[in-house]
Amino acid sequence: MSGIDFDIAHLLAGSLVLISFLELYQDRLYSLLNIYALHALVLAASVAWQALIQDAPHLYVTAGIALVFKAIVIPVALHRIIVRLGIHREIEKAVGVGPAMLAGIGLVALSMVVMLRVTQDADPLAREDLAFALSVVLLGLLMMVTRRNAVSQVVGFMSLENGLVLAATGAKGMPLVVEISVAFSILIAFIVIGIFLFRIRERFDTVDVRELDRFRGERR
């Protein structure tokens, strides 16, 4: 593999981690969705680049799905939902920006240490891709934990899935069945979420998950 191929793959995967950090501190839903669209866009570019250098044309399908569904359709639809719900102005955070960023840095360091150590024999592209992918997955998890709003939790989940797609495409020659299923499951997940948001709105007049927490636990 020539140097420049490697560098570009590296650049794209690294950008994905950085954009995950950007998502972490957005305090408005609108800008969060825009950043998520960028996340998906970079993912599409990264997958397309992998398709090119691995000479694996089926990966273009995955890239196309990332581009069309994740970077365009889903952000647009979520935009509409939040406007209709009238919650596009603010985000509530459970944890402040500072601690969240610090925790994020810690998680990235953790995934680098873990992945680079155990994959010493794997080829360098795959192993660094995997390390980046794990970082994106963990940052997505962190975002789900630090947000209270159902929409931003969903965005956290979707960026987590982006990390999984990055890992799946970085693993050279992984069968198509998985990539399609990943994309497909995101689609299903989105439908599920759409239904949920609709119902949550219908019942609670809010999508703040804290409202749901009131009903948890035992019947008293």
Added chain:
Amino acid sequence: MTFDAVASNGLAGVLAIPAVAAALLAVLPDYRATARLNVLAATLTLICALSLFFGRPPPNSYLLVDDLNGTFIALTTFVGFTTSIFSASYIAHELETGRLTPPFVRFYHAMYQVLMFAMNLALVANNIGLMWVAIELATLTTVLMVGIYRTHEALEAAWKYFILGSVGIALALFGTILVYMAARPVIGEGLDAMEWTVLVSRAGAFDPALLDLAFVFLLLGYGTKVGLAPLHAWLPDAHAEGPTPISAVLSGLLLNVALYALLRFKILLAANAAALAPGPLMVTLGLLSLVFAAFMLYRRRDIKRLFAYSSIEHMGIIAFAFGMGGPIANFAGLLHMTMHSLTKSAIFFAVGHVAQVKGTQRIADMGGLTATHPVLGWGLILGIIAIAGLPPLGIFMSEFLVVTSTFARAPLLAIILVFGILVALAGLFLRLNGIAFGEPRGPSAKAQASYVPMFAHLAIVLVAGIYIPPALVAWFQNVARLLG
């Protein structure tokens, strides 16, 4: 028809019948007919599953039937069949009281068959990617069914289940990718490197560090679906707020399917001498779940939540047994899993009807059940006695086997195990007293229940506690050997 044709028809039937039934149930309007169709489909699936014992198709790169998953498929389709009978009478009552409307019932029946399809697919999958897809599908269908009542509590439970389930599933996918990464240098690129039969035969040459890491992710991911503490948070809510037939299927079947996925990867790791031993991890999580859930039984006010915690407790015992490994512990684990599935679903059949006649799930609002509804009350008592692990019922047998085999190898662990089991037993009996005896409380209208599924399950558990046919013992011993 030749023998081979029967075998491959059996496999095709296990997958195709639920899929076709789901499509039909989604479009047919009449709920009486659809409830019957649901039972019919479950019956046919059971027949196909049983036919797999008499001949099975050779494994291909996507599907596989061996002794291990044959056992799971038989159990899944059997409980799926009995639950469909219970579901028919349960749903009829829900329609009468107006908790569910006909369109929702149609949706419910279609989802029931999609769930059966997804679980069967997860069990017969020979490709670890396909298995993951199937478990994801099963998760999504159960999320939809848990939220079907659209009450505050149901939505909250479904949302929690969805978020925690998806995170678990995501971690499991990452683990699956890592297994592929470990396999690729040895097997080469493509489908073969995700094919379970190929993976196991070549596992000795895989990079052990990658396999270790993969198993950690798989354990956390699928472990969430098994309901192992501390990843269990979704389970009590999902059980309590969904329709009771779904609680029965969740506890009796879906947890087993996730456990089956874990067991497959455990076998894979065991085939690599340099990889970490997966047993101790499972033993730790199992014991933690057992002791934690046992104590949680005491403060429960909701009857379905009570039995949900009891499921966590028993999944802990099962994970512990499989984690200990060896022919006797594996045998005990398999037996315990079977007995738990049958008993717990029988209990949920009883609980479903009890909650319907009493109009509540609060334990404080139901009492003296043996006086107002003797058949239901005594059925529930028998179920609780069975699940608490008292002789002569089947769960006593399997728990006894787990405990004695552990005492021989790790006495300290056995003490914790016995402690957890006893704490759970006392907790269950404390509640049993309030539910079944004492001053009758709440409405005492006659239940329109189908008792057959409940008593059929309990009869099997009772008989299994006294006598297990030698053929079945030999079969379980064989599967236990496979598990290593």
